[in-house]
Amino acid sequence: MRSRQAGITFIGWLFLLAPVAVVGYAAIRLTPVYLNYMKVAKALKQTAAEYADENVQLNPAAVHVALNKRFDIDAISYPKASDVTVARDGSTWALSVNYDDVVPMFAGISLLVHFDKRAAVE
Numbered sequence: 001m002r003s004r005q006a007g008i009t010f011i012g013w014l015f016l017l018a019p020v021a022v023v024g025y026a027a028i029r030l031t032p033v034y035l036n037y038m039k040v041a042k043a044l045k046q047t048a049a050e051y052a053d054e055n056v057q058l059n060p061a062a063v064h065v066a067l068n069k070r071f072d073i074d075a076i077s078y079p080k081a082s083d084v085t086v087a088r089d090g091s092t093w094a095l096s097v098n099y100d101d102v103v104p105m106f107a108g109i110s111l112l113v114h115f116d117k118r119a120a121v122e
Contacts, residue, residue: 026111029103033113036076036101041117043070044084044095048119051093058093058121060086067095093121 008016047066051058067081079099086095096118103111 026105029105030111030113033101033103036078037115037117039074039076040071040079040097040115041119043067043074043076044097044117044119046070048095048121051121058086063095089120095119095121 044067047063047070050066051063063086064081064084067084070076071081078101079097083099084095084097086093088094096116098116099114101113101115103113105111
């Protein structure tokens with residue numbers, strides 16, 4: 001009587017676990033990039049809220065100084081506060097930042113992540 005082998009072989013496990021390992025490694029490499037983005041978004045939102053008070057006169061140079069202070073406190077090295085655009089958007093002001101971050105994976109393979117954040121001063 002012939003017995004049939006049941007289950008998965010070692011080579012089968014390799015084919016199943018290799019993609020899971022690559023995705024897990026990518027998640028580990030991308031985590032600091034997204035944590036940095038969350039710090040940048042928080043700094044933009046807090047600065048916009050600071051200037052939302054009607055008694056405070058908005059000045060793009062003063063906004064960049066306030067952002068520089070927040071970026072220093074949160075240890076944000078990229079993007080720079082000078083990369084943030086402060087512009088009028090109709091009757092309100094808007095703070096916006098648009099930047100790319102590259103995460104090297106292995107050999108010549110990298111991941112490119114694009115961020116675009118906008119905070120309105122209302």
